[in-house]
Amino acid sequence: MKIKWKKRLAVLSLGAGLLTLSGCHGSKALPEFSVPADFDASGNYEITFWAKNDTNKCQTDVYQKAIADFETLYPNIKVNMKLYTDYNRIFNDVITNISTGTTPNVCITYPDHIATYMTGKNTVVPLDGLFADEKYGLGGSELLYDGPTREEIIPQFLSECVLEEQHYALPYMRSTECCYINKTYVEKLGYELPEVLTWDFVWEVSEAATAKNADGTFALNSQNVMIPFIYKSTDNMMIQMLRQKDAGYSTQEGDIRLFNDTTEEILYDVAAHVESGAFSTFKISSYPANFLNAGQCVFAIDSTAGATWMGAEAPLSDISEDAFVSFETAVRMVPQFDPENPRMISQGPSVCVFNKADPQEVLASWLFAQYLLTNEVQIGYAQTEGYLPVTSKAQQSSAYQDYLARSGEDNKTYYPIKIDASTLLLEHTGDTFVTPVFNGSAALRNAAGQLIENVANSVRRHETVDEDYMEGLYSDVTALYRLDQKDIASGGKQELGSLPGAAVLLLAALAVSWLLILLYVLRDFVKKKKKH
């Protein structure tokens, strides 16, 4: 089934984070939101919800059911959903709509993007007041549904929604990346698959998998195609490698540390393995799943939220049935430099509430946003992919535990690779991290991946990757993502340089004029004093 070639556009829409922010400043600012004492149930509210799905019918079904159930509870709130399949399109549309005052009420988003939305004054509602409201807050007494208390939201996931010391979002779902492995091939090459993959192991096995037969086919699969190691998100690849090495990326304040010696070492490694044919990326070659499932890949790294596409028995696939090969699929966390202290990225959608002139409309929006954290929605959505519910209330529920326990019962709801991926995150939530969020952090993330993509492309095009190349690369990527303009975007101070000559002359003339006026006044004062 042909699915999602356009997803590629989504991923490649790199510069969304670079959109001009002037639109945000052009709109009339809304008053600061304050929580109404009561929800006016006599009013009718029509709110818009911009939702993101992974081009997955099951996910849109969960959203639609959630809306229908919510509208039954609150007949005076109508929720209109607009579906997106990628975050950057949502981001782009939100930015456009901030300038016209037509933002959605509730929106699936990433904290990186909220940081940019917040350049518009009072655009996004800070949620701490709403969290704590006794009636309508988390676990509030007047809620018409059984939502989680604040303590029941996984603290780590909730903390990811803090910007400028306030919560501006609720976590909705969480995922991480994992490595989907053709275990059969690993063993065929003479290796034993460890519980924790190291980068050295993955590179070594990948190099071994490039061996060819005399007829030009690959020894491992007897096919014409074999890309042993494919990474879907090179942004995440670079970010995780740097974090695992405790190397620079950015400070919490938004100072960029990406261009450092460790980054360069990583890029040289990448270059060497691209050169040998051991490594490629999604942007260059296509979806890792397509190669893995066809027996043309050993290590495929993709989101846990893509698990239903991965493996020899994957329920979803873009390749034809006859292209599948039989193999044992294994799931592991992403490769590590220090297996004793694994680190992996935390990702997944959050949900924010936009401010409106009518506080009651905002409260209605909040009621819906909070409803998305109820067990039925959380568990329903988590089952569609290798997602993890964001509340302990859902994670510990008998319904979710039953779901996990039934792994392997079928290749749809209980597809074992999907449940393995979710379990991996469940067991390693404490090993996840997020990158600092600031206005410009989305661009920095894209830049991190672009370094790998550029190096990989250059090697394939037989360019020389050396010190001079790296210097040019850093400069090009800085310019492409306007990383040198971060301070401008975030309203920080800039070094403006010396004043132009004309300005200096004008200021000097003004100073002389004021001096002469002052002298005249003084002289006049002295004269008058003498007369007296």
Place this chain on the structure above:
Amino acid sequence: MKKKLALTLTLALVLSLTACGKSQDSGSDEKSEGVMTYAEYVDAALDSEVVIETYVQAKQSWWEDKATLYTQDKDGAYFIYNAVCSETDYDKLTPGTKIKVTGYKTEWSGEVEVAEGASIEIEDGNYVAPVTDVTDLLGKDELINHQNKFVSFKGMTVEAADDSGAAFLYNWDGSGEDGSDLYFNVSLNGETYTFTVESYLCDSSTEVYQTVKNLNVGDTVDMEGYLYWYEGVNPHITSVTVK
């Protein structure tokens, strides 16, 4: 004298109109110096630099100074993916516009294309490719020789797109909504193929989008579109006529 002058001017006018007509109708496939022929492009290795002159047939999208184009010359077609292009230049591109493209050849899930980041120059010349009927090539290996061309399929039958019996789906699995890509199945000689109305190319305001939304299982249809590839043939349909 006046008669001679009038005759001379008339002849000049006729000649100039003839010249214009040739340029508009057929263009010229004589390649400039350093530019590849289509055959040379086909023979070029993947990841090698390519320089081509071709003619825009349709514009798919523009996004942050990147344009994706369906292009063709007299000998074959070229898909240009995310080429560097200002919005001003993008607006100048109309069906038939001649462009010179410098970039790298690549392949992505079976689709051979000029990779992201290519440069575009607008040149003088105009050529709109005629449609090529490839109905008889469906299911045959030769079909790929027409990859990216403007093609037609005739006399195919609309089949159910899913178990519910719907004639089309929003997105491949029905997860989309109005404005999303449309997927529909058509059959010929017992074989069923999935065709797409690519929403960036033909959005929900277009006639083809509305026509596909009104299809019924069992309809016989003629179609035109661009022979895109994604893990197999995946035409981007631009017109559907119900017979």
